[in-house]
Amino acid sequence: MDVLLWSRLQFAMTAAYHWLFVPLTLGLALVIAVMETLYVVKKDDYWKKTTQFWMKLFAINFAVGIATGIILEFEFGTNWSNYSWFVGDIFGAPLAIEGILAFFMEATFFAVMFFGWEKVSKRFHLISTWLTGIGASISAYWILVANSWMQHPVGTTFNPDTVRSEMASVEAFWEVISNPVAVSKFIHSVTSGWVTGGVFVVGVSCYYLLRGRKIEFARKSALVGAAVGMMGTLAVMFSGDISGIHTAEFQPMKLAAAEGLEDGGRRAPFSIVPGVEIPGMLSILATHDIDGYVPGINDIINGYTDNQGNVIPSVAEKMEKGRLALSSLEEYRNLKDTDPDAAALARGVLEENVQYMGYGYLEKPEDVIPPVDMVYWSFRVMVGGGMFLALVLLLVLWYGYKGHIEKTKWLQWVAMLSVPLVYLTGQVGWIVAEVGRQPWTIQGLLPVNVATSSVSLAAVQTTFFVFLAVFALFLIIEIRIMINAIKKGPEVE
Amino acid sequence: MSYIFLQNYWWCLISLLGGLLVFLMFVQGANLHLVNPRLTAIEKNMVVNSTGRKWELAFTTLVTFGGAFFASFPLFYSTSFGGAYWVWILLLLTFVFQAVSYEFLNKKDNLLGVKGFRIALVANGFLAPFVVGVAVGTFFTGSDFVVNKMAILDSAAPVISTWGNSWRGLEALSSPHAVLLGLALVGLTGILGALYIINNVQDDSLEEKMRRAIRVFALPFLVCFIAWVVILLLRDGYAVDETGVVFMEEYKYLHNLLDMPAVIVMLLVGVVGVLLGLWAGAFTTSRYGIWTAGTGTVLVVMSVFFIAGFNGTAYYPSSTDLQSSLTIANSSSSSFTLTVMSCVSLLIPFVLAYIVYAWRAMDKTKITQDEIESTPHKY
Structure with a gap:
């Protein structure tokens, strides 16, 4: 394997790993914001303790998400040097907006959310909790603007003097930030995070129900989780439909690969x-x-x-x-x-x-064909998994609403075992999106082999294995700590 | 707004972000004191819980600093990150470990134990300022790279910016001048960290130990910093003429200072601020040294960036091929992109205002052992 393939593997591994933590951050942020709102509105300490429990799990997950996000930012430069020059002018404005509007909002109010319970007013704390989640979502929008521009490069002019894509007018700027691919991708990604958060909360709640512990807490949490998850599922289906239209229009090869369609x-x-x-x-x-x-x-x-x-x-x-x-x-x-x-x-x-x-x-026309089998099967797992999860959430909502959730053991098992599935579904979704657009870093403009850095094979292999070891270590620790926190449970019955 | 104005404006913002980043590295500096054998386990815990409530801000500033450099001067990003590979990977790894260390540190089943994650925090405490200092040091010593935009036409070797040696940035360690700045930054952040703990934690014993630590850090910091400044003012520098041609000029950085009196004032005020903060921390009972030293730090770092980039200077010089050197003019984003980014930057005061508001609200009660115990989320 050459430097290019190792660089791709490294970026793919980092992005996939990062996406293990981001959707839960987005989803749990909404869940805890809803729960804290219930606490403030109902003035019921029960909801405060419930919020604090889920916030504890949020914190364990959040740290690794942040730690891996910065790796992606660095890898743009270290492993994809030509790419960062080629797109720097287009990504400049979205990144500036992301940094100023989203990053600091998330970082500042994150601290208030965790450490401010006894230091700021209830109302300010609630606003901080919402702003942490909103900050994370705004951040997601701007990074997806950048990703979507690579899938559908609008508003760009190639400047032969600087040898890069440039944004030349107000119209071009609006085209970039209102790229239809970005809008649908944002809705699809963020709301898939809500599904992840919802399924996670439902799964953990069902663990308590199966163990016969914290019944009231688990019943109420499962209902909030299922509601958030179901809301996310509907939005995922709607945005998925729009994404299909966009893919057919702007990246027909990705769609053909996802369908294994040789002759249309x-x-x-x-x-x-x-x-x-x-x-x-x-x-x-x-x-x-x-x-x-x-x-x-x-x-x-x-x-x-x-x-x-x-x-x-x-x-x-x-x-x-x-x-x-x-x-x-x-x-x-x-x-x-x-x-x-x-x-x-x-x-x-x-x-x-x-x-x-x-x-x-390109050397030959067939170079534009992505790995068809991988994209085809990933698409099927994504859609099939998504439909299964929608059914599970619907059943939890139904039985929860009827007050029978604690009696339906089979559903509790299914819901608990659905937690790995929601992660798998998210991962394969990104495989469809990213592997499906190969060989392009920027659709039609920059193939991956021209986007790289001139780094030695040994250097990229070394960093690949270093990151692999670090990721494995963090994942094992994260899961152990998370399981311990869940086993210990909330301070409410 | 002219293109030149926008480029200079963004260099000012990068400088400001750089200054804020170094100031906020009091988080790293404070964690460095975890190796102090005089600190008890409870005191170490208070240090971690104190920096643990600010690490996000320092981390975010690093990410924003990197993002802003990428956005406003993308050729620097692609040249330096793709070239000085090991320098950036090293910095990255220390921050990655730092980010998880707080959450994992005191948890059961964390595999590495309290000691393991404390070592990660200390390693980040030393390496982060050191690497940043050495990297900024190369703004004056030069690096071994070539920029050739025609390379993109060669599908066999299309990379525009290529590094000239296999050390990939680690060769900067062979430059005593760059290393001096790295060590000076370690000393400075160590002092800032102790000043921050004095301000943020209410504990007499810890306070006394931090004041003592400042006295220990002061001399090496001052020696390294003064030596770095003297060498800087005496060395040849990378000048750019009006047509963009880069050439070596004797005493270039001294000339830059003399040509920009405002920067001399900024540098002097900054140095005085740092010294006053240091004095307050080391020899008085004041808890507010962090603010004078912090403001001074921002001003000093900004003036260093101004000397590096303004007054016809190549801020990221190539010692291999002078004409490949990066200047504010030849490495920036386009005029339109800088205009949009500049409009967005008008929101910065609003962002700073809510950070200050939240910071004040959170810090009005000082950290004590009891306060940590009463907080639902502790490290």
Whole structure:
């Protein structure tokens, strides 16, 4: 394996690990904010102690989430040096907003939330709890703006003088921050965190019910958890549908891979598992029209006409245009100081073909195909797991509402065992999103092999294994501490 | 607003963030005192619980400092992080361990024991300021890199910024000048940490030990810092002419100071602030030395950044290829991006206001053993 693959593995490992902690932070933040609101509104100390218990678990999880977030920020520079230069100008504004609006809000009110119970008023404490969760969610929005720009690079102009993508106008800025992919991805990611938080709270509560301890606490917590989780599930389904439309429009290869669709067409079928299909369903999901055209992998390689009647060139043609863009860039930079007229001509050719520049680095058309099996099966686990979790949450809500939850042992077992599933579902969701867009770091503009740093193989391998060891250590400790805290339980009955 | 104004404005903001980061590294400095054998277990616990309520702020400032550098001067980020690989990885690892140490430290089944995570906090207490100091030291000594934007056309070796040696930034340790700044920063943060504990914890015995620690740290800090400043003012520096050509200039950094009287004033006021804080902590009964020393620290760090980047200076010079050196002008984001970021930066006073408000609300009761026990969340 080469440096590129090790760098990708390292980033993938860090991102996947980070995503073990982020969704629970987002979900538990909402759960504890709701519980503390109940405490303040009802003036009932029972809810205060309940909030404090879940806050304790939140804190254990939060620390590792923060610790791993900074690794991603550093790896952008250490392992993806060209990428950080290429995108720096686009990410500048979102990062500035994230830093100023979100990071400090989260950091400041986090301290008040944990240590301020006896130091600030009830109302200020409640506001701090909400602001910690809101800060985390705002932070998620801006980082997803950056991620979504890589999936669908809008509002950008390539500057041949600086050799990077730049944001050149107010319109471009609005395009970047209101990128439709970012909006749906934000809703999808944050609300999937609510599902994680909800399932976690329900699972832990069911542990107490199974052990016959803290029954009242567990019953009430499960109900709040299931309500938050169910709210999240509905939003995940809605945003997932919108994401499907966006993927079909902006990243058709990802969709084709997720469906294992070699040859597309109208009334395209949705594959449940290989050999089992629902006719026309993929067209409905991808275009909201049963007669909508969905391109398959071969169509994308060979070129096709999309639903708006646009002729999409074959990958070979795009590669040709990409190479023309790169050679024009070279010509422009060589001539700009000595022959301005010839440089202007070269720049014109570059601007005509710049949208395909990334294709100029590819060796063969098939390079645009991501690992199909991994994306296909990840998608199925995500959707299947999500539907199963929705059912579990619905049942917990139903039995909880009816007051029978403590009597349904089978549901308690299922809910408790659903906790690992919610993590698996989140992980495979990101595999679909990120592996599905390979080989692009920035769709169509920058393939992964051009985004790297010139670091030695030994250096990347060393840091990979160092991080692997650190992550494993932290995970083991985190789980042990979490289990101890759960076993000890809250101070209420 | 002109492009040059925006670039300079963002260099000022980076400098301010750098100053605030060093000030907030009182968290690291205080944790360094955990190796002090005179501290009892209870006192060590009070130190951890005191810094444990501020570490988030220091950590967030580090992340924002990095993010702001990435956003406003992306060529520095891609060149330095992708080049001085081991320096940044080392810094990263110490902060990663610090972030989890508070939560894990006193928990049963934490595998590494109290000692293990305390060592992590101490390691971060030394390495974080040291590495940051050495890294900033290379702003004046130069580094071994080349920037070639045409490289992106070569699909076999497309990386724009390449490092010239396999030490990947660790070679800075062979520069006594850069190392002096690293050691000075360790000393300074150690003093700030002790001043913070004096201010934040109500315990006579611990207070006396912290005052003593300040006296111990003062001399090495002053020797390292003064030696670093003297060498800086006497050394050749990396100058840039109006066309962007970089060249070596004798006494460049001394010239920078003399050409910018406001920076001389800022540096002197800062140094006086640090010394007053140090004096208050070491030889008086005042608990407020942290504020004068903290303000002084911010001013000193800002003036160091101003000397590094303003007055026609390459702030991240390449000792291998002078023309690859990074300047405020050649490494920044575009005019439009800097404009948007500048508009956002107008919110900074609002953010500072709520941080101050929350800080005051939280610190109005000083930390004592009883206070820690009565708090639902303790480390």
